[in-house]
Amino acid sequence: MTLQHHRMLKLFFLVPIILLITSCAAGNEQFAQDSPADFWWGIWHGMISVISLIVHIFNDSVVVYEVDNTGAWYDFGFLLGIIFIWGGGCHANCKTNKKSTCDPEWDEISDKVEKKVMRKLKEWSEKEESTESDKEWDEIGEKVEKKLKRKIREWAEKD
Numbered sequence: 001m002t003l004q005h006h007r008m009l010k011l012f013f014l015v016p017i018i019l020l021i022t023s024c025a026a027g028n029e030q031f032a033q034d035s036p037a038d039f040w041w042g043i044w045h046g047m048i049s050v051i052s053l054i055v056h057i058f059n060d061s062v063v064v065y066e067v068d069n070t071g072a073w074y075d076f077g078f079l080l081g082i083i084f085i086w087g088g089g090c091h092a093n094c095k096t097n098k099k100s101t102c103d104p105e106w107d108e109i110s111d112k113v114e115k116k117v118m119r120k121l122k123e124w125s126e127k128e129e130s131t132e133s134d135k136e137w138d139e140i141g142e143k144v145e146k147k148l149k150r151k152i153r154e155w156a157e158k159d
Contacts, residue, residue: 037066042074046081 031037037045045052045066055062065078 031066031068033068037069037074039070039073039077041066042069042077043081046078047085049082050085
């Protein structure tokens, strides 16, 4: 089988699967105030949310989230569906024992810099506060506030 035949075969199976999945997408006429989407539909819509989003870019009648739903149970199902697909938050919380791929010399330098900065911050935080340092912080705070206001004003006036 040639590469072109292999691609055509994939496309032959992929298109009907995508059409089947999106046929049950949110925004379908089957949902209304008297027959809202429930928990199980929430799970389904969460699982196909990425596909629905892509289809929604090209077709406004397909939406990611069903507006006519049962409320909290649909929302809960929707979130569970997303978690089923994306694996929840475990990716952020998993700790690995992988060795650093950085150069060991840079690791040593960064450790030394980090320790020195932490030591200086600790010394600074333990030092008695003087009125002179408070004045410096007040000045810095005022400068930051003025700059933020100026940047927000510039951003707002871009229209």
